[in-house]
Amino acid sequence: MSGCYRAYVRLARADPSQSGGTPTSVGRCPTLSDEAARRPRSPNDLATDRGLRRVCGKLTRLRGARLGPPVGSSDRDHRSVAPSPASSSFARKASSAWRKDLLIARSSDNLIWLGWAGNYDHGTGRSEMRQGLDDLSASRMAPTSQGEGAVPAGGDRVPFPGLARLASELELPELPTPFLVVDLDVMERNIERMAAYFGTSRSRLRPHMKHHKCSEISRLQLKAGCAGITCATSDEIRAAVRGGIDDILLANVLTDRKRLASVADSARDAKVTIASDSAHAAQLASAAATDHHVHLGVVVEVDIGMHRSGVSTADEAVELAQYIASLPGLSFRGIMAYEGGLVEIEDRAARSAAVHAAFEPIGDLLEQLKRAGLDVEMVTGGAASTYDVAYGLPYLTDVQAGSYVFMDAAYATLVPEFEVALAAIATVATSRPGRPVVLDVGSKRISTDWGIPVLAGFHARHYANSEEHNRFMVEGPRMPEVGERVAVVPGHSSSTVSLYQHLVGCRNNRFERILKVDGRDAIA
């Protein structure tokens, strides 16, 4: 027998004058304890309870941040409610972290509910569950209602009109859709703007290549005045070195021997600094460096709340730094701390306060390292939405911002001083009044891991996506026509770019040149 349950916790109140209520989308909405009382316990239940407690814990921590309006779509007509980037991406993270379906619904009285669904052997609940998921399909896993940031607020303005014009004026019929276009003027403005912000300050820009994976673009960033670049993978490093870049930070802890060998090989032609967070990882890096007769700089990664990699305490960091300094082929260079868990906080002041608080322990750590006789030449962290905060941290030397180059629908509201330069060009497959418009670009060609795609130039709400299609409800005044080429702005550019081998560089809505995504994974 199969079955299911849904458990909801109240996430935030959209209207503080209201209280109580249950989600409209799923009808009855039992709490975990109601439901648990009616069915036998199993090991899975315990995991479920733990998972829900973790959700609650995370929500408690998030309470300081402004979560914005209700998230996700929740009514039976699939009418969407605009999600806030902060809360929708939180949902995405939570769901991927716990490998369960995290559902978001709005209650009749405008409370936001965050629900967590799982299956268990119990009666006929499965069909009920299916119904619930169908009702909530547009908010499941990858939230599919249109992000606030995607639609400029106010009146009749349509989102991303420049990219919409690019799609309609670009004459490239020989290139089949979907393909990715970059508005080179916009991209260059973003690069210049960020480089000018850092100028010749003590805190230097070391832009992250993982965003575009194009050594050509990294070179443009260096030309605009950056300290070096940041990479996430050995393939990015290899492409960068082949492209003539000679100062690279690997902001990632690699432990695969083959990958480390590739990094060490690249270090023959460039100054390469890697991140490490354990004695074992450092030993592996040391072995790769000595095998290749090269030297690798190492920064100790400290976890400042993201809970990805990084040591947890200052004592651990000092101990590891001393150990690294003692290993052949390695030299200790400093500290890395990435505030990845905070980059999506919607409210800029709250984001800034959270980043300052997260980095606070780093000051003490630097003192401790000094007392231990260790020289620190690099302290690195930062992202596109926190570049200005990172700039203001007195000890940060290298800021790893990446996504400001192309931007995307999710980042558009977080740092509106940068413009969106990237879109997928797609062809309309189906267009009927009252029905969603169907495009020939699906999740295999436009990522949905962080926010949803946005149809440029139309008043449209994202309806759903599947492997080869995205569907949008277009609200007029004009419907895109069958065969028409349109521009779709990804929710997340970084993970969309790596689905393509080439980017189509355009200027004044005309083709200029192809940019090779040469930092893509060369092995898989």
Ligand SMILES: Cc1ncc(COP(=O)(O)O)c(C=O)c1O
């Ligand atoms: C280690 C590290 N540094 C910096 C960034 C910042 O990137 P972005 O500017 O694209 O948010 C990331 C993003 O994933 C990262 O993983």
